[in-house]
Amino acid sequence: MPHQIAVITGAGAGIGRATARTLARAGCDVALIGRDAARLQDTAAELAELHIRTLTIAADVTDAEALERAADRIEDTLGPITLWVNCAGAGVSGQFVELAPEEIRRATDVTYLGTVFGTRTALIRMRRRGYGTIVNLDALSLPRPLRSIESGARAAIRAFTESLRPEILHDGDRIQLSLVSLPAINTPRFVWTRNHTGKRLRPAGPVFEPEIAAEAISRAAFGRHRDLRVGLSGVGQRVAALLAPSLLDRRQAVHAYRQQLEKHPADDDTPDNLFTPVAGAHAAHGPFDHLSRRRMPLLLTTTLQTILAGTALAVGAAALLATLRRGAADRRG
Template identity: 30%
Template sequence: MDLGIAGKVALVTGGSAGIGLAAARSLAREGCAVCVSARDPERLADAVVGLQEFGGVVHAVLADVEDPASAARVAAETRDVLGPVDILVANAGGPPAGRFTDKSLEEWEVAIQRNLLGTVRLIHAVLPEMRSRGWGRIVTVTSRSAREALDGLALSNATRSGVAGIVRTLAREVGGDGVLVNNVMPGPIATDRLRELAGGDEGLAGRAAAVPVGRIGEPEEVGDVVAFLASERASYVNGVSLLVDGGESRVIA
């Protein structure tokens, strides 16, 4: 299926590994010019080399979404090198695990900066130009915890659900301007984050047994969903928070 986004400019944060890199790969495969942003310079350089295999234009910006100034800088550099951002994939690593009573106010502030306000700033940086051109796609990557409070993930439960609320609100405000806003909620996906939460490969096996499809998901399976939501083929999908979890969630609505 041709997703109809060849030549579009995509900005993917947290794009050096895991789900972010998988999303960048899916978009590059569709012919997008891709800018990836992340904090680790070595991983970022490796990501660029891998993305170049698709033959498109690739750029990288070293940045941390926790830094209040980074969103505007990343968007501006993307615009200068590739052109105005058509597709924003707002992705950031999950905050540390732990119960509410175990987390300090400082830890809350960091999680809010990175996983909530970081997304808000990125949207602010790219939305005006999307609206002026009458076309744009914003896809946030959160977690199953945006839909269903998970034990021991207080910071994620709060910040991820906040992003989902922003998506639903913004979709109603700017859908008429040709800008579609959606949220992807991965479940158990084979990333460093899941290995850390599960306590290693043995823990991953236990998680797989709890998933109806019988396995842990691959980052590419989320990346392809992101690319679809960013595409012309998803032209009537707006304000959705979509679980990609192999059926693990028990929530009906």
């Protein structure tokens, strides 16, 4: 395996910043891409003691040409890009009809098109050499009310990733395209998301520290996993969505609002990062350290997911067969 030159978008805070530390500890040289130059420099300063090379580039991931220029500079300065991680994202929360069209477009552009443009930029360069790894991020939980735009963008990323894999296989390149599905992560996004709910936002379900997400991304990249799910959060909901979708809709309508909103009203003057970066130094962690779990949950690789799904089907088939046999025995009796 060649020396790793890793590129991380959204590297100034949150999952991107935690991933930069994790990959640097693994010995990668790291290029940091984000909108806020000062925050990127702060991230690079954290990595200085690890004795790896860093490069910071202020760029907006919705600008495909800016990403192309950034990638050229990275390869001229650090060397061939071998790993690209798409962590950049932006959100807007609230009832869908209350969201302005420009907010919808911007949140979709950053989260979805930012991933698409980042993937394209990396893939063009990796195909020249026939190898490399790209990691995209998905949400583990089901789509939730008040987060329709982010939910749509993450679903689009999942479909985009799955559609692109056969193209890579067709061309015969040794390029791995991984999808990491994450639970709620304690990052500044709960403060930075443009908020139309009137209440402070909070994570729904189990919440984990960003270092957990970063470790999962690292394992997906170096283990060359097709898909990697962090924990079992949301599995029950997905089963319910298949078996009783209307009941799940009603439950979401009643409980999902309370799960995502604090009792306290949101501050009217709280800045968001939808169109411009939030000023000041910000770390990987958000305001929910007191709720966050620091222990790595079960990581479900593609192989393990297949085994679990097969086991569940076998158990279900056995239970159904047993029920049919009991019914037949009762009728004979």
